Amino acid sequence: MEQQLLQSIDLPAVLPEAAADEPRAPARLLEFKRGSFVAFPAHATIGLIDNPTVTPVPGAPYYCLGLMPWQGRQLPLLDLNTLLRAYPEGDAPPAGHVLVLAYQSAPGRPLEYGAVCAPWLVRMIEVGDSQQCELPCDSDLWPWISLACFDYDGHAVPVLDTSRVFGPPQ
Amino acid sequence: MNMSGNFVLLRADSLRLLLPQEDVGAAEYVEHELRPSGEAGVYEHGEGDNLRWVVALSAQMRPLPGFPADRFVLASLRTGESALSFAWNEVQVLIDAQFERHELPVAMQVPGAPIEAYVERDGQVVLCTNAESVVSYALGAAG
Numbered sequence: 001m002e003q004q005l006l007q008s009i010d011l012p013a014v015l016p017e018a019a020a021d022e023p024r025a026p027a028r029l030l031e032f033k034r035g036s037f038v039a040f041p042a043h044a045t046i047g048l049i050d051n052p053t054v055t056p057v058p059g060a061p062y063y064c065l066g067l068m069p070w071q072g073r074q075l076p077l078l079d080l081n082t083l084l085r086a087y088p089e090g091d092a093p094p095a096g097h098v099l100v101l102a103y104q105s106a107p108g109r110p111l112e113y114g115a116v117c118a119p120w121l122v123r124m125i126e127v128g129d130s131q132q133c134e135l136p137c138d139s140d141l142w143p144w145i146s147l148a149c150f151d152y153d154g155h156a157v158p159v160l161d162t163s164r165v166f167g168p169p170q
Numbered sequence: 171m172n173m174s175g176n177f178v179l180l181r182a183d184s185l186r187l188l189l190p191q192e193d194v195g196a197a198e199y200v201e202h203e204l205r206p207s208g209e210a211g212v213y214e215h216g217e218g219d220n221l222r223w224v225v226a227l228s229a230q231m232r233p234l235p236g237f238p239a240d241r242f243v244l245a246s247l248r249t250g251e252s253a254l255s256f257a258w259n260e261v262q263v264l265i266d267a268q269f270e271r272h273e274l275p276v277a278m279q280v281p282g283a284p285i286e287a288y289v290e291r292d293g294q295v296v297l298c299t300n301a302e303s304v305v306s307y308a309l310g311a312a313g
Binding site for chain 2: 056064076167
């Protein structure tokens, strides 16, 4: 099911902001809250899963919903909206869709996996260098977890470093 | 990493904990009406020498403000300090059990947190901990 979900959103969208003849790289765009976007390198996005079973873990960071099963292992499931605004919801929302991501904790290390909540749009886009812009200013975490930032339809979209997102809690 | 020995599995709704057997006292049924103790989330069970102070934990391992009707078995956790009993949906003693222990993912590791690892049993995630961690976290000292 996760493969079907990803295929259905894999049609690249070329943004009008990108110059027609410049090289472009694919990226996975995630609307993590209404009107706010992040992107991931396309090769880091593995699957989209609907409503996984989540096991809460007492004492885990407030932005971590718990462990979720995926392909014979348990992945940490993080809520980027809660992480970035730095305080938890009174009542944790249901997981809904989640995006499975790959990362390496260090060069040469085996791939590891984690997941983030995907409550809204997830789609593949192509991004060019001419779209580069400054990071948003609404979270102190952006410089820590971002590799770059580009403009998408008037929104500043940080490209997240999955090894930082799933690294030790800050 | 494999771990083996005698353990007790404690379940409070969706919260499943695995503790060393020596950390858990004898189980007893809830046989008396539970009375509010005057302290939030703590109830009295029994009287006289059999008086127990009882806590029912949530899935987040915090005391529930109300006592769920389906918590029918009590078990104390041996910490050397606390005289609390905890109310569970299920208590299972697992003798000579073997598990594959998984450390929590790095993103979930918080110093001093009550859970460091988990095992899987019958398709369920069971969180590894000990009596001291459960009691201190449940009473707020670690969280």
